[in-house]
Amino acid sequence: MDIRIIPFASAVQPEEVTGKTIVVIDVLRATSVIITALENGAKQIYPVLSVEEAEELAGKFATGTYLLCGERDTQKIEGFDLGNSPLEFRQDKVAGKTLIITTSNGTKALDACRDSEKVYIGAFLNARAVAEKVKEKKEGVLVCSGTAGRFSLDDGLCAAMIIEELAKSVPVHPDDLGLALIKVWQSVNGNLQKLLKDSFHLNYLLKKGFNADVDYCLQKNSTSVVPVFSGIEIILS
Amino acid sequence: MDIRIIPFASAVQPEEVTGKTIVVIDVLRATSVIITALENGAKQIYPVLSVEEAEELAGKFATGTYLLCGERDTQKIEGFDLGNSPLEFRQDKVAGKTLIITTSNGTKALDACRDSEKVYIGAFLNARAVAEKVKEKKEGVLVCSGTAGRFSLDDGLCAAMIIEELAKSVPVHPDDLGLALIKVWQSVNGNLQKLLKDSFHLNYLLKKGFNADVDYCLQKNSTSVVPVFSGIEIILS
Numbered sequence: 243m244d245i246r247i248i249p250f251a252s253a254v255q256p257e258e259v260t261g262k263t264i265v266v267i268d269v270l271r272a273t274s275v276i277i278t279a280l281e282n283g284a285k286q287i288y289p290v291l292s293v294e295e296a297e298e299l300a301g302k303f304a305t306g307t308y309l310l311c312g313e314r315d316t317q318k319i320e321g322f323d324l325g326n327s328p329l330e331f332r333q334d335k336v337a338g339k340t341l342i343i344t345t346s347n348g349t350k351a352l353d354a355c356r357d358s359e360k361v362y363i364g365a366f367l368n369a370r371a372v373a374e375k376v377k378e379k380k381e382g383v384l385v386c387s388g389t390a391g392r393f394s395l396d397d398g399l400c401a402a403m404i405i406e407e408l409a410k411s412v413p414v415h416p417d418d419l420g421l422a423l424i425k426v427w428q429s430v431n432g433n434l435q436k437l438l439k440d441s442f443h444l445n446y447l448l449k450k451g452f453n454a455d456v457d458y459c460l461q462k463n464s465t466s467v468v469p470v471f472s473g474i475e476i477i478l479s
Numbered sequence: 480m481d482i483r484i485i486p487f488a489s490a491v492q493p494e495e496v497t498g499k500t501i502v503v504i505d506v507l508r509a510t511s512v513i514i515t516a517l518e519n520g521a522k523q524i525y526p527v528l529s530v531e532e533a534e535e536l537a538g539k540f541a542t543g544t545y546l547l548c549g550e551r552d553t554q555k556i557e558g559f560d561l562g563n564s565p566l567e568f569r570q571d572k573v574a575g576k577t578l579i580i581t582t583s584n585g586t587k588a589l590d591a592c593r594d595s596e597k598v599y600i601g602a603f604l605n606a607r608a609v610a611e612k613v614k615e616k617k618e619g620v621l622v623c624s625g626t627a628g629r630f631s632l633d634d635g636l637c638a639a640m641i642i643e644e645l646a647k648s649v650p651v652h653p654d655d656l657g658l659a660l661i662k663v664w665q666s667v668n669g670n671l672q673k674l675l676k677d678s679f680h681l682n683y684l685l686k687k688g689f690n691a692d693v694d695y696c697l698q699k700n701s702t703s704v705v706p707v708f709s710g711i712e713i714i715l716s
Contacts, residue, residue, distance in 0.1 A: 246629075249656065253490045255628060391492060392483075395655035418632035418678050419486065425663045425674075437662075441655050 243412050244381040247401050247419040250388025251347055254354035263379045264355045265364040265372055265404060266471070268387035269396040270443055271326050271452075272348025274365040274459040275311075278328040280478050281467040283337030287476040289349040293319055296342045303340055312344035316450050319344070327455050347394075351387040356473040358383075363469035363476060366400050366434070366459065371466040373407035375479065382408075384420075395441040396459075399434065402427035403462065434460045480649050481618040484638050484656040487625025488584055491591035500616045501592045502601040502609055502641060503708070505624035506633040507680050508563050508689075509585025511602040511696040512548075515565040517715050518704040520574030524713040526586040530556055533579045540577055549581035553687045556581070564692050584631075588624040593710040595620075600706035600713060603637050603671070603696065608703040610644035612716065619645075621657075632678040633696075636671065639664035640699065671697045 248254050267273055276287055290296050296310055309323040311331075318325030324335065326345050343349065355361045364372040364384070376382050384404060386397035402423040408414050416424060430436045438444045438460075447456055470479035485491050504510055513524055527533050533547055548561040548568075555562030561572065563582050580586065592598045601609040601621070613619050621641060623634035639660040645651050653661060667673045675681045675697075684693055707716035 249486045249490070249630065252492070253486070255489070258628075391495075392654060393486065393656040393659075395659055398655070398659060417629060418635070418680075419630040421677055422630075422632055422635060422659060422663045425666050426659045429662050429666050440658055443655075 243377070243379060243408060243414050245405055245414055245416045245420050246381070246383045247398070247417060247423065248383060248385045249393040249419060250386060250391055251351035251354055252391045254351065254385060256357065259355050259383055259385070260357045261359050263376055263382050264358040264361045264385055265376065265382065266348070266351045266355060266361060266385045266387065267364045267397045267400045268348030268351060269365050269400050269459050270447055271328060271455055271459055272345040272387065273363045274367055275326055275328045275331055276363050276469050276476055277365055277367050277465060277467055279331040279336050279341055280469050280476070281465050282331055282333040284341050285338055287341040287343055288474070289352045289471070289476065290342060290344050291349055291353055293344060296344045299342050308340040308342060309336065311341050314346060316447060316452065327452065328458050329454060347387040347389055351385050352471055355385060355471070361471040362479065363471065364400065364404060366403065366462045367464050368466065368468055369400060369403045370407045370463045371468045373404050375468050377408055377412050389443040394443045396438055396444055398423045399427055399437060403432065480614070480616060480645060480651050482642055482651055482653045482657050483618070483620045484654060484660065485620060485622045486630040486656060487623060487628055488588035488591055489628045491588065491622060493594065496592050496620055496622070497594045498596050500613055500619050501595045501598045501622055502613065502619065503585070503588045503592060503598060503622045503624065504601045504634045504637045505585030505588060506602050506637050506696050507631070507684055508565060508692055508696055509582040509624065510600045511604055512563055512565045512568055513600050513706050513713055514602055514604050514702060514704055516568040516573050516578055517706050518702050519568055519570040521578050522575055524578040524580055525711070526589045526708070526713065527579060527581050528586055528590055530581060533581045536579050545577040545579060546573065548578050551583060553684060553689065564689065565695050566691055584624040584626055588622050589708055592622060592708070598708040599716065600708060601637065601641060603640065603699045604701050605703065605705055606637060606640045607644045607700045608705045610641050612705050614645055614649050626680040631680045633675055633681055635660045636664055636674060640669065
């Protein structure tokens with residue numbers, strides 16, 4: 243399987259993703275949130291780019307059937323029901339609900355892949371299950387969302403973990419960024435705490451007090467849920 | 480020193496490089512060529528984006544005082560004096576001459592940095608000397624040219640080597656991509672042949688028969704020449 247890694251959302255070129263099988267990764271925290279929400283029974287999730295778009299879309303659903311979710315600069319958006327902490331997306335909150343979500347990086351990466359053939363949602367939580375879904379493909383593109391137009395190591399290492407999981411069942415041919423990230427991943431045997439101790443976005447979240455979120459998002463293979471994005475909404479695959 | 484790595488030329492955002500100190504890296508082969516040409520006495524080098532632009536600019540110089548140089552898909556451009564092989568840029572060819580050069584990736588990266596405060600030209604050949612030039616700065620941006628809109632591991636490892644050289648004299652704070660690349664670099668102690676054996680662009684050049692170029696470009700610290708790009712031409716700094 244030929245595997246390409248896109249380092250951050252704004253580096254996605256349409257011709258690189260159109261018609262392809264994609265995995266969008268935003269470990270801290272958007273894709274970890276989406277996986278958790280669907281695991282806990284959310285009906286469907288609409289990722290949108292702006293607060294205005296989120297509020298406009300909400301107008302199409304009956305009161306009590308949807309939740310407005312998302313963050314700006316890590317904090318819950320004013321007037322929204324939930325922020326971007328996966329720990330908020332409990333069964334008693336989200337089961338049966340439609341979620342409308344806007345985040346700083348993850349929803350941008352999803353938006354850039356609207357014309358892809360198939361877009362799966364990946365994180366450490368479901369890395370093995372994502373690899374199972376895409377392993378029959380001839381090629382795959384792993385889109386790291388990054389942070390504000392920069393590569394984020396947590397997303398890159400998740401890409402490396404997915405490649406490692408794929409390599410257990412098919413021959414893999416990663417691009418140069420993939421080769422580098424696998425080397426990093428293997429250097430301390432997937433010890434995320436050690437690998438990420440100096441990384442920017444993780445430390446920013448810790449500084450803002452989101453320690454429990456970080457611990458949660460760095461769990462590996464805790465679920466077999468693999469969300470899929472139709473270009474409009476995200477549901478269970 | 481805060482250090483940012485841009486993974487490939489088309490990922491450069493103007494606000495990330497304007498007014499900043501930049502090192503443009505295109506190990507295979509544009510920046511290795513530029514360093515070699517100036518080391519061998521070239522007077523100045525004009526990097527341009529297109530063959531047409533190169534020919535138009537040539538019209539402004541007297542016959543015999545300039546050389547048209549560059550490649551498309553690794554091969555010398557038809558009617559040009561030199562291609563993109565550093566071994567062609569010998570003293571007897573380039574000394575005292577103005578060079579006009581257009582390449583697939585390196586000249587694009589240079590063009591993207593026209594409004595930067597200072598743009599140095601880096602490669603393995605001059606990594607230590609480049610680090611000497613920029614070490615007093617509070618921040619630096621290392622622009623990896625990449626190959627056709629993709630990250631190229633040779634450029635990334637050169638960035639890692641420059642960071643390692645910097646770290647010998649100042650405290651360095653690399654971004655997440657820098658952290659990853661340093662880890663890769665250290666994993667086999669800077670053994671480039673081992674690190675690059677599966678990388679795309681290097682193997683493409685080997686397939687095209689440029690083995691001697693590859694061996695030449697992977698030499699470390701063979702010169703103290705550090706070219707600088709004014710936004711128009713490149714000269715010795």
